[in-house]
Amino acid sequence: GEDVEQSLFLSVREGDSSVINCTYTDSSSTYLYWYKQEPGAGLQLLTYIFSNMDMKQDQRLTVLLNKKDKHLSLRIADTQTGDSAIYFCAETQSGGSYIPTFGRGTSLIVHP
Amino acid sequence: DADVTQTPRNRITKTGKRIMLECSQTKGHDRMYWYRQDPGLGLRLIYYSFDVKDINKGEISDGYSVSRQAQAKFSLSLESAIPNQTALYFCATSDWDRENGYTFGSGTRLTVV
Numbered sequence: 001g002e003d004v005e006q007s008l009f010l011s012v013r014e015g016d017s018s019v020i021n022c023t024y025t026d027s028s029s030t031y032l033y034w035y036k037q038e039p040g041a042g043l044q045l046l047t048y049i050f051s052n053m054d055m056k057q058d059q060r061l062t063v064l065l066n067k068k069d070k071h072l073s074l075r076i077a078d079t080q081t082g083d084s085a086i087y088f089c090a091e092t093q094s095g096g097s098y099i100p101t102f103g104r105g106t107s108l109i110v111h112p
Numbered sequence: 113d114a115d116v117t118q119t120p121r122n123r124i125t126k127t128g129k130r131i132m133l134e135c136s137q138t139k140g141h142d143r144m145y146w147y148r149q150d151p152g153l154g155l156r157l158i159y160y161s162f163d164v165k166d167i168n169k170g171e172i173s174d175g176y177s178v179s180r181q182a183q184a185k186f187s188l189s190l191e192s193a194i195p196n197q198t199a200l201y202f203c204a205t206s207d208w209d210r211e212n213g214y215t216f217g218s219g220t221r222l223t224v225v
Contacts, residue, residue, distance in 0.1 A: 008152065031210045042116070042202055042216030043155075050211075088154065090213075097162075098210055099145075104154035 006089055006103040013111050018076040020106045022089030025070065029091040032065060033100065034074045037086040046074075046087075076108075084110045115139050118203050118217035125193050125224055133188045133220045135203030143206045144186040145214070146170075146178060148199040155202070161186055193224040 004024045012018045024032070030051045035043040049056045049063045049072070056063045062075040072091075076083055086107050090100040116137045125131050135144065146158040147170075157170030159178040167178060175197060177189045190197055200221050204214040 033213050035213070040218070042204075042218050043214070044216070045213035048211060048213060092210055097160075097168075099157065099160065100214070102155045104152060 003101045004089055004091055004103040006087075006106045008104065009107050009109070011109045011111065012079050014079060014081055016079055018074075018079045018083070018108055018110075020074045020076075020087050020089075020108065022072040022074075022103055023070055024072065024089075024091045024101075026091065026093055026101075027067075027070065028093045029070075031092045031100075032063075032072050033088075033090040033092075034061075034063065034072075035088040035090065035102075037088065037105070039085075043088060079108075079110050081110045081112060084108055114218065115215050116203055116205055116217035118201075118220050120220060121218065122221045123223070125222070127194055127224055129193050131190045131193055131222070133201055133203075133222070135186045135188070135217060137184050137186075137203075137205045137215070139205050139207075139215055140183075141205035141207045141215070142183065143208070144180065145204045145206075146176075146186070146188045147202045147204065148172070149202060149219075150199050158188065158201075190222075190224075193222075195224045198222060198224050 033048045034046045037043045060077045064073045086105040088105045089103040092100045119134045145160040147155045161180045203217040
């Protein structure tokens with residue numbers, strides 16, 4: 001199976017909350033990231049969480065980490081049409097080259 | 113100017129042609145990477161370099177080569193392009209502090225006909 005898994009699509013209405021989920025397999029993962037890719041652009045780092053944390057909040061974004069279940073989520077409050085993008089989950093491990101493993105990305109579609 | 117600049121932005125080439133994609137950065141990062149993105153497959157690592165004298169293969173290096181000309185420049189070559197190399201290619205950089213993640217270029221859309 002894949003090291004980092006995400007569902008491929010999520011559709012929400014403007015103003016609702018969006019929750020994008022990610023599961024990973026490596027229990028030694030230390031840093032976990034969320035990137036956003038807008039159409040025609042490269043990925044941009046949205047936020048990260050270190051493995052000794054279980055929650056991190058930054059304005060409309062809330063990241064939750066459940067280490068026991070190896071589950072990471074990104075909640076976007078009051079979702080706007082400008083949030084429509086592909087969201088990638090990524091993780092790095094505690095040893096080795098620290099090169100992140102990316103999920104396949106979740107396409108978030110926000111309807112007016 | 114963008115922190116990570118990729119040229120060209122778009123390219124159409126014929127099967128069998130040699131093509132080079134270029135990447136330059138102003139971040140001052142030692143680490144540079146080349147990824148390709150295909151719909152539904154996410155990002156796959158082609159090559160990476162941790163400094164000017166260091167080149168490493170990623171998971172899909174066959175059919176590709178790279179050159180790290182300077183700390184700021186990392187180019188990707190397709191020696192003999194084939195249609196299944198049609199994809200979106202990204203260059204990225206990072207420093208040694210993992211909190212900052214990667215900085216990506218805007219990508220090169222390559223079509224091999």
